[in-house]
Amino acid sequence: MKKISEFEYIKKFSGQFLKNLPKQVTGIGDDCAIIPYTSEKSLLLSTDTLVDTVHFLSHKMHPYDVAYKSLMVNISDIAAMGGVPLFVLLSLAISPDTEINWLDSFFEGLRDSCQKYSVNLIGGDTTKTPGKTVISLTIIGTAVTKNIKYRSSAQIGDLICLTGTIGDSAAGLKCYLEDLIPLNIINCGIKEKAKTGSDIEKIIYAHLRPRPHIEEGLLLSKSNDVNALIDISDGIESDVRRIMENSRCGAEIELIDLPLSSSFVKLADKYGWDCYELAITGGEDYCLMVTIRPDAYQKIATQFKNKIDSRLTVIGEIISIDEGLLIKKNNKVINFKNHGYDHFR
Amino acid sequence: MKKISEFEYIKKFSGQFLKNLPKQVTGIGDDCAIIPYTSEKSLLLSTDTLVDTVHFLSHKMHPYDVAYKSLMVNISDIAAMGGVPLFVLLSLAISPDTEINWLDSFFEGLRDSCQKYSVNLIGGDTTKTPGKTVISLTIIGTAVTKNIKYRSSAQIGDLICLTGTIGDSAAGLKCYLEDLIPLNIINCGIKEKAKTGSDIEKIIYAHLRPRPHIEEGLLLSKSNDVNALIDISDGIESDVRRIMENSRCGAEIELIDLPLSSSFVKLADKYGWDCYELAITGGEDYCLMVTIRPDAYQKIATQFKNKIDSRLTVIGEIISIDEGLLIKKNNKVINFKNHGYDHFR
Numbered sequence: 123m124k125k126i127s128e129f130e131y132i133k134k135f136s137g138q139f140l141k142n143l144p145k146q147v148t149g150i151g152d153d154c155a156i157i158p159y160t161s162e163k164s165l166l167l168s169t170d171t172l173v174d175t176v177h178f179l180s181h182k183m184h185p186y187d188v189a190y191k192s193l194m195v196n197i198s199d200i201a202a203m204g205g206v207p208l209f210v211l212l213s214l215a216i217s218p219d220t221e222i223n224w225l226d227s228f229f230e231g232l233r234d235s236c237q238k239y240s241v242n243l244i245g246g247d248t249t250k251t252p253g254k255t256v257i258s259l260t261i262i263g264t265a266v267t268k269n270i271k272y273r274s275s276a277q278i279g280d281l282i283c284l285t286g287t288i289g290d291s292a293a294g295l296k297c298y299l300e301d302l303i304p305l306n307i308i309n310c311g312i313k314e315k316a317k318t319g320s321d322i323e324k325i326i327y328a329h330l331r332p333r334p335h336i337e338e339g340l341l342l343s344k345s346n347d348v349n350a351l352i353d354i355s356d357g358i359e360s361d362v363r364r365i366m367e368n369s370r371c372g373a374e375i376e377l378i379d380l381p382l383s384s385s386f387v388k389l390a391d392k393y394g395w396d397c398y399e400l401a402i403t404g405g406e407d408y409c410l411m412v413t414i415r416p417d418a419y420q421k422i423a424t425q426f427k428n429k430i431d432s433r434l435t436v437i438g439e440i441i442s443i444d445e446g447l448l449i450k451k452n453n454k455v456i457n458f459k460n461h462g463y464d465h466f467r
Numbered sequence: 468m469k470k471i472s473e474f475e476y477i478k479k480f481s482g483q484f485l486k487n488l489p490k491q492v493t494g495i496g497d498d499c500a501i502i503p504y505t506s507e508k509s510l511l512l513s514t515d516t517l518v519d520t521v522h523f524l525s526h527k528m529h530p531y532d533v534a535y536k537s538l539m540v541n542i543s544d545i546a547a548m549g550g551v552p553l554f555v556l557l558s559l560a561i562s563p564d565t566e567i568n569w570l571d572s573f574f575e576g577l578r579d580s581c582q583k584y585s586v587n588l589i590g591g592d593t594t595k596t597p598g599k600t601v602i603s604l605t606i607i608g609t610a611v612t613k614n615i616k617y618r619s620s621a622q623i624g625d626l627i628c629l630t631g632t633i634g635d636s637a638a639g640l641k642c643y644l645e646d647l648i649p650l651n652i653i654n655c656g657i658k659e660k661a662k663t664g665s666d667i668e669k670i671i672y673a674h675l676r677p678r679p680h681i682e683e684g685l686l687l688s689k690s691n692d693v694n695a696l697i698d699i700s701d702g703i704e705s706d707v708r709r710i711m712e713n714s715r716c717g718a719e720i721e722l723i724d725l726p727l728s729s730s731f732v733k734l735a736d737k738y739g740w741d742c743y744e745l746a747i748t749g750g751e752d753y754c755l756m757v758t759i760r761p762d763a764y765q766k767i768a769t770q771f772k773n774k775i776d777s778r779l780t781v782i783g784e785i786i787s788i789d790e791g792l793l794i795k796k797n798n799k800v801i802n803f804k805n806h807g808y809d810h811f812r
Contacts, residue, residue: 253598
């Protein structure tokens with residue numbers, strides 16, 4: 123296939139599917155589609171696909187963890203609109219070399235993660251494929267209609283904030299790609315205690331068990347001072363471009379302000395990784411990126427601290443569309459070679 | 468993977484996902500999941516996956532037709548509960564050798580088929596895969612809650628009926644597998660006029676453009692004398708077993724009574740295919756199989772003729788669970804070598 127980005131292609135065809143949409147229905151273009159539900163609530167729907175060797179590594183990752191992460195990725199889209207997840211449907215295309223044990227562990231992981239987030243698996247389709255295993259989930263959630271936040275509502279002057287640290291998941295993936303994963307994690311999957319374990323365990327945990335920021339999304343969605351909201355799936359650079367595209371604005375990001383975990387910084391230092399490059403181009407952290415009216419930041423940051431014991435870190439500002447995307451380090455514009463993850467490239 | 472059927476495996480794990488379901492929610496086990504919607508209506512949700520070389524043949528089938536069929540397969544699940552389709556989400560994992568032209572035609576087929584059935588594509592995810600292209604659709608529809616029909620409601624003595632002819636799609640697939648497809652159909656896709664063309668054109672049309680029986684499903688769902696309802700996706704033999712399993716009953720099917728199209732019979736005769744075997748084990752006809760109280764059959768069959776100009780053909784009867792599945796030809800029990808399509812085998 124010729125080089126065309128997923129982003130460009132979706133833009134090309136999505137217009138055709140946005141015509142004739144019923145009133146009050148939001149189609150392609152945000153983290154979720156929205157359809158009317160009760161007088162106060164809407165249904166949120168989203169689908170995400172994970173392909174073996176592209177989004178996960180079946181020979182190195184435990185099927186329990188693969189299932190767990192697949193659900194988290196989908197729940198995160200609901201969090202990014204200010205909703206709560208309720209139901210999920212699974213489409214599973216299974217490669218010929220898959221063992222029954224793999225399937226058993228996969229469904230255990232799906233069952234446990236569904237239980238943890240009070241999500242019900244209500245439908246599915248399993249089929250064989252001669253190729254690599256493909257996992258597609260469709261998640262359904264609800265949100266209070268008037269609170270739903272979009273990618274398209276950022277305003278010039280808004281502060282750009284993150285609800286969590288960034289780069290951990292990309293570093294975790296790097297550990298997989300550079301064969302730094304302890305054998306017990308490859309064989310048995312990650313354990314809950316890894317969350318408070320060694321630096322490498324914490325980083326691998328971040329990659330395998332991203333936490334969808336539901337509480338954060340709910341809190342943010344209740345505020346009229348919060349404008350745009352999105353989750354970090356493909357990386358800050360890709361995802362801020364989605365806000366820019368949808369809100370017709372530019373953005374300035376200051377690398378020095380990115381919230382990096384100490385484990386991430388220590389590992390990057392140890393292995394010689396450029397932590398800023400990883401943090402801005404690596405994806406799958408699944409925290410939220412939000413744009414907030416600058417005069418309201420302090421109030422919301424205090425709520426974050428008091429209500430959900432969490433931090434809201436300012437990493438930049440929404441600027442005019444003419445200025446495009448400015449990524450700065452110590453206030454000097456810089457350029458990265460690599461760009462955010464694009465599933466077509 | 469060891470030989471285990473999709474059917475057995477789903478049974479094995481689905482119990483774990485049926486616990487803790489909210490009241491009024493129906494999970495895994497029927498054509499669709501059901502969640503409450505308005506005071507009178509429910510939402511129906513279903514997902515179906517089509518894999519290149521397993522469910523379609525990308526080197527012989529036009530992408531326009533592949534997209535069209537993918538939507539029909541999903542809409543049929545809505546029809547099988549007595550609902551109407553409204554929305555669809557697409558997950559597309561694209562193989563590396565896919566051309567942009569293929570994608571363009573695929574999305575044209577999806578757009579046109581969506582328009583034809585007043586379905587809106589409201590979300591999607593496109594990604595690459597190193598394997599074969601995998602298409603997953605999740606369809607959302609509505610139905611009047613009190614009219615929804617299930618697989619689990621068949622009663623002993625019910626007549627088993629079909630809402631359309633059977634075997635045409637399997638014969639169409641056979642034409643693909645035996646290289647009987649005219650080159651213009653391979654290159655340009657099927658045209659609307661094939662519906663009234665030569666026998667082989669009609670049969671290929673039936674395979675590529677199955678018509679979901681929405682009108683038939685709606686009519687049937689309004690009657691209290693209709694018990695179980697399912698669509699023919701994997702073949703009569705597989706699908707009647709689903710009714711048997713869910714309704715805890717047996718079934719008797721008379722081959723001589725199967726409604727076969729004249730084009731199918733003529734082609735089977737020409738190429739030496741066993742038309743009864745194809746008709747009972749081949750899938751993808753996407754008409755509906757329904758069980759009806761015997762004293763109500765005539766009334767409903769008359770409604771079929773008068774209201775939707777369609778036939779309702781009796782092909783058998785629901786019997787006791789102890790008798791299992793009896794497939795008869797001229798009232799003599801027979802056995803087939805092959806069984807209904809199973810995506811695991």
